Amino acid sequence: MMAFENTTKRSSQDVMNSVDSKKRKVEFAKDVTLYPISNNDGEENTVKSTEEINGFSSAIYARFVKSALDDLDKNDTTQINVIADQLSLGEKSSDKIKPENLNILLDTLSSNINRIDSSKGTVLIQSLISLNKWWQLPSFTLSKYIYFIRVLCSSIPKWWQDVSMNLISNFPSLSLDDAHYHHDLLHYFLRMIPSSMNFIDSYLVKFFPNKNDTRKSLVNYIGNILHLTKYCKELRFQVWSLIVEKIISIDVELQNELDEMDDDIESDFEDEEDEDDDEDEERKDKDASLMDEDDDGEEEEEEMEGVEEYNVEVTQNIKELANKLDAILTLVSNNISTEVTPESIENGDGVSIFNTLTTLFKTHILPTYYTRSIQYVMFHLSQQQLELMDSFLVTLIDISFAPNETAEKKIKSLQYLGSYIARAKKLSRTQIIFVASYLTSWLNRYAIEREEEVDQPGGMERFKHFYAAFQALCYIFCFRRNLFKDLDGNWECELDKFFQRMIISKFNPLKYCNENVMLMFARITQHEDIAYCFSIIENNNNERLRGIVGKADSGQKNGANNVAASTSVWSLATRQQFIDLQSYFPFDPLFLKTYKEMMKDYYIEWSEASGELESDHESDE
Structure with missing residues (x-):
């Protein structure tokens, strides 16, 4: 067990002394027993409601927590469960634990961590680990919460597995700035418990958002796990593998959708992607026009309208996929620009990232047919030096x-x-x-x-x-x-x-x-x-x-001797x-608007090379 110094810890007596001196003073004996409260029927009510507990003064709440721990020592979990229930209440609940009471609870538990190290204390620990939006606590309370988590996982390392899972599960909903404390804890314990990388690796896979999840969730998650590789380079290959696999999945689906579209719809979509932002409203009107006169209700147009509605749906799906891919690739390449610098290449870290992505290029990207955008990660990365x-x-x-x-x-x-x-x-x-x-x-x-060999029997596919x-x-x-x-x-x-x-x-x-x-x-x-x-x-x-x-x-x-002619024979499948x-x-030119702009300084358009020979669009078809 590691020792930690909690400079903010206060004793129960200190809390009592801070009570407003103008109020009536109540003195407690050293050993105070909280007796059950009797109801009007004379029956004992041994369980206090969360409303009652929340109304306690700080001094009384401190006594209540101590009493709950004493009961837990006697295998009575009644009061501990009440505290756990209170911790689990939603953000808007009026009975949610007050910050000042949470401070007392965290201080008390941090000093008595071994007393909750039992199956009876599990419910309380789990409630604290999964405390709703703990990172938004007031700074004073937040510091106590983080201190408690450190004491808990240092004293009872088995809890780090649950804590780390909870931390990573929050990544889709948090930007990198909002996840600052998550990374602090991960960084701290990955150094303290290096073996934990094994199960953290599995959590990275488990909580990676589905490709159909929102763009925000995907961007948040990828941004967070890329940041994780800065302080845990041992997980770099696993993280990049996951990211590349996810990008390929979206890229291939997008390409399949484009291939299945009618040529005129695809052309309209790509034209839209090249327009300026100030033409967004015009694009919306254009999409809406695809609906034809759907509200007219004319029966003779019903079948055609059904087809047009489908096209609008497909086009919208393509836009969503394209927006996700655009945002993810932009994020990834921005990360590369930050991480792969002349200095990092000199010290070897930039080369390590390059080697990782080169390996993934060979094993994942190159063998995948007709990806349209993922390959630009290597295109951009390689041109850094x-x-x-x-x-x-x-x-x-x-x-x-x-x-x-x-x-x-x-x-x-x-x-x-x-x-x-x-x-x-x-x-x-x-x-x-x-x-x-x-x-x-x-x-x-x-x-x-x-x-x-050309004059010998056999097809030209040789x-x-x-x-x-x-x-x-x-x-x-x-x-x-x-x-x-x-x-x-x-x-x-x-x-x-x-x-x-x-x-x-x-x-x-x-x-x-x-x-x-x-x-x-x-x-x-x-x-x-x-x-x-x-x-x-x-x-x-x-x-x-x-x-x-x-x-x-x-x-x-x-049986003719025209061997040369026979060499022109191709099987249909082989030729195709x-x-x-x-x-x-x-x-070929990117159609992802933001990412294409980012690649501008690295990319030669056909118009730059052809002179007056031909336009880029005509050549690249």
């Missing part, structure tokens, strides 16, 4: 070309690599050229080693890793072409010769890479006088129109999966 960008690029390159990774994961990583290089504003020219050099070297080796790498390089070139010329006007990595060679290779990448990217690539290479792709693209389109796949199937069945993967650009 040149060395962090180096590390993130190496991570993506390692995954993209790891022999033991699945083809789908390699392709996904290449999509991240290309999109990151294209969009990350803080990248240096050296970093960009390094990645381009790595990709051109790998593609050259691949072509030398495997181009002859080379999807090649196409993903080529597409990533083309995407980078479209955004960063101005950086690839040296001072003499020569192309770095000999990109002019490289592209000329690749587009006429048997792999025919202009046919199997994303159509929008290849069209933009064709326009830019023609503008830069590097290569002429449109004739090849036109020929590829004509082949599709002629049904080359059907002819190839027929040729194979008839590849097209889906190739059409994913992780760092």
